[in-house]
Amino acid sequence: MLKQSFTLLLLFSLSSCALLSPNPIRQNEHLSESPVLVPFTTDYCSEWPDGKKENPDQWAGCCFTHDLHYWIGGTDDERENSDQKLKECVKMSGSSLSAFLMYIGVRFGGRPGDASYSWGYGWTKGRQYTPISKEEAEKARGLLLKSERNKNEKEKKLIDDFVKNSLDVKIQNEES
Structure with missing residues (x-):
């Protein structure tokens, strides 16, 4: 019974990814020569609960x-x-x-x-x-810091950590 439940849960989680709609940002990608980074958006856990019932x-x-x-x-x-x-x-x-x-x-x-x-x-x-190039990391950094104004304190901290530990590291590594 446990094995069957696990198999069904696994199949559901994998198939739910395939059912999501395409990215609307990319619908007109043929109109632009090079890729452009758009402002950050999140749906948190994409078709998966963000937590358990007692801690959502x-x-x-x-x-x-x-x-x-x-x-x-x-x-x-x-x-x-x-x-x-x-x-x-x-x-x-x-x-x-x-x-x-x-x-x-x-x-x-x-x-x-x-x-x-x-x-x-x-x-x-x-x-x-x-x-990701240095210029792209700098662009991402700017977009995130600008978007941070609309976030709650927890999200601001997560963005700051990402900028510091990921984007700033990429920028510094390319400079050296």
Whole structure:
């Protein structure tokens, strides 16, 4: 019974990624020569609960940070690292099973593509696994700091951490 329940849950989580609509930002991508980074948006845990019934935002912060990484995109190794961090964060929040299922879902459903949850979804044109340049990291930094004004304190802290630990590191690494 447990094995059947697990199989059904896994199939549901994987299939829900396939049912989501394409990214509306990319509908007119043929009109632009090069990809443009649009302001950050998040749906938190994309077709997955943000927490358990007794704690509905239990791992929402984990998903928010994961969405920051997926918004900007980058290399395949960066995606794997982001997915591993999501799994660790959800596990630390108290749900090993959800951590495992979410990890499987993002590994299968989060590949570069047209969906609003795909790797690099913040770009108007698909970039696959293109590394982020210094200029792109600076642009992303500016967009995030500007959008921060409309966020709550928890989201502002998550954005600040992402800028400091990811974007600023990319900028500094290219300068040296």
